[in-house]
Amino acid sequence: MTQLGLPEAIQACLFDLDGVVTKTALVHAAAWKETFDAFLNDYDGEQGRPFDAVAEYDEYVDGRPRADGVRAFLDSRGIQLPDGTPDDPPGARTVHGLGNRKNDLLLKKIRTGGVAAYEGTLRYLEAVRAEGLRTAIVSSSANCRDVLRAVGAEHFFDVRIDGVVAAERHLPGKPHPDTFLAAARDLGVEPSRAAVFEDALAGMDAGRAGGFGFVVGVDRVGQREALYAHGATIVVGDLAELGGKE
Numbered sequence: 001m002t003q004l005g006l007p008e009a010i011q012a013c014l015f016d017l018d019g020v021v022t023k024t025a026l027v028h029a030a031a032w033k034e035t036f037d038a039f040l041n042d043y044d045g046e047q048g049r050p051f052d053a054v055a056e057y058d059e060y061v062d063g064r065p066r067a068d069g070v071r072a073f074l075d076s077r078g079i080q081l082p083d084g085t086p087d088d089p090p091g092a093r094t095v096h097g098l099g100n101r102k103n104d105l106l107l108k109k110i111r112t113g114g115v116a117a118y119e120g121t122l123r124y125l126e127a128v129r130a131e132g133l134r135t136a137i138v139s140s141s142a143n144c145r146d147v148l149r150a151v152g153a154e155h156f157f158d159v160r161i162d163g164v165v166a167a168e169r170h171l172p173g174k175p176h177p178d179t180f181l182a183a184a185r186d187l188g189v190e191p192s193r194a195a196v197f198e199d200a201l202a203g204m205d206a207g208r209a210g211g212f213g214f215v216v217g218v219d220r221v222g223q224r225e226a227l228y229a230h231g232a233t234i235v236v237g238d239l240a241e242l243g244g245k246e
Helices: 025-040 055-061 066-076 095-113 119-130 144-150 163-169 178-187 201-209 224-229
Strands: 012-015 134-138 159-161 194-198 214-218 234-236
Touching: 012 119, 012 178, 025 055, 025 095, 055 066, 066 095, 119 134, 134 178, 144 159, 144 163, 159 163, 159 178, 163 178, 178 194, 178 201, 194 201, 201 214, 201 224, 214 224, 224 234
Parallel strands: 012 134, 012 194, 134 159, 194 214, 214 234
Antiparallel strands: none
């Protein structure tokens, strides 16, 4: 293992954004809860139970493209909605309408509360770059670039595969490995020589499915065993635990 806590064969590091680089996972969860709870008010019984911003967020939404998260959650409640179109107004009773409502709430929360980065991750990124490893940010968020700029971290990454790029290239989102595979390809590195850094269970699934050489689970919410079960090679509470600069 290197001083970065990675196998010697690793040549590139592929980082998720929310929950790994930035402290936005809780903001995402809050925006989803507000969106889904308002929608579920029209339902009774189990279908109308409030959205669990921890368990259900982790299981159905975290790490997935917005529309996929809406579909997965509604399927879990036995609720069917038409897909609609990506330009549906926020709150329309369609998959995309709910997703757009969530995005509006998220942007308002980010603007009013600000965005912060995990200092341990920033130090680790500095160390990774100093060692000459190639880097990519891989996120389902269409707001990825704005968030990176807000925390002054855009310069850490050679490649960005986010919700905008994935839509342009017609790449399915996590838990499919396609976005991570695209990042490795853009960096000119075989998946077996790339490490994935993720906090979402869907991201773990993507790392395992893509045959990546090392999959780091970042446990911010107490789901260590679940991260291992979904494919993590190692689980840490913060990337500072792996090494790099103190």
